Amino acid sequence: MNKNEEKSLLLFPEPPILTLDPQWEFISLPYIDFISDEPTSVVAYIFQIEILEKVSGIYSWPVFQALLAGLCHLSRSKNKKLRESAFTIFAGDIFEYNIFVLALETKSKDINNFMIPYFEKVNGYFSLEASSSTNLLPMFRYDKGYVIEYSDSGLEGTAYVDTQEYFGSGLKIYRRIWALPENIGRKKSCYGRLLKNP
Numbered sequence: 001m002n003k004n005e006e007k008s009l010l011l012f013p014e015p016p017i018l019t020l021d022p023q024w025e026f027i028s029l030p031y032i033d034f035i036s037d038e039p040t041s042v043v044a045y046i047f048q049i050e051i052l053e054k055v056s057g058i059y060s061w062p063v064f065q066a067l068l069a070g071l072c073h074l075s076r077s078k079n080k081k082l083r084e085s086a087f088t089i090f091a092g093d094i095f096e097y098n099i100f101v102l103a104l105e106t107k108s109k110d111i112n113n114f115m116i117p118y119f120e121k122v123n124g125y126f127s128l129e130a131s132s133s134t135n136l137l138p139m140f141r142y143d144k145g146y147v148i149e150y151s152d153s154g155l156e157g158t159a160y161v162d163t164q165e166y167f168g169s170g171l172k173i174y175r176r177i178w179a180l181p182e183n184i185g186r187k188k189s190c191y192g193r194l195l196k197n198p
Helices: 049-055 061-075 109-120
Strands: 032-034 041-048 086-094 099-104 125-132 137-143 146-150 159-161 172-179
Touching (some): 041 049
Antiparallel strands (some): 086 099, 086 137
């Protein structure tokens, strides 16, 4: 995977259609998280696509690069409360306003204060605001020091090291897929066990 290849994290994968027995425990499905598509409160970082395009042919590239750099340092933080936090990261284009939005599903001011310096360095960063996940899709999850990428079906259960060929954070990134919680008879989001050695 390199800058010239289509990467799963840039394709905004839709949830797979699953037929599951509602009695199954979701934790027994080790590479799937069940994430509701109901709007949820997020902190949204807003970027101007027109400016991002001048920086990179793939305009979301510098945003994800800043995100992973921030998550890398978060995973190594000496602050245990920060390091062991867990939150989902949504993203999406709002073409009506020509903006790209990256949003953290966390109410922690400390997390947002930690992450914002990484985004402010991106050419095209515009503003930060409380918002909703409407029109956004889950792209990553930070889970107590581990970083999960929501990938296309077929890649779940694999992992890769984010070297300089990719975004250069040095993180080991674990691939999972996501589906709607209605598939297992639930309404709210629920996250399975992370198997750390795929």
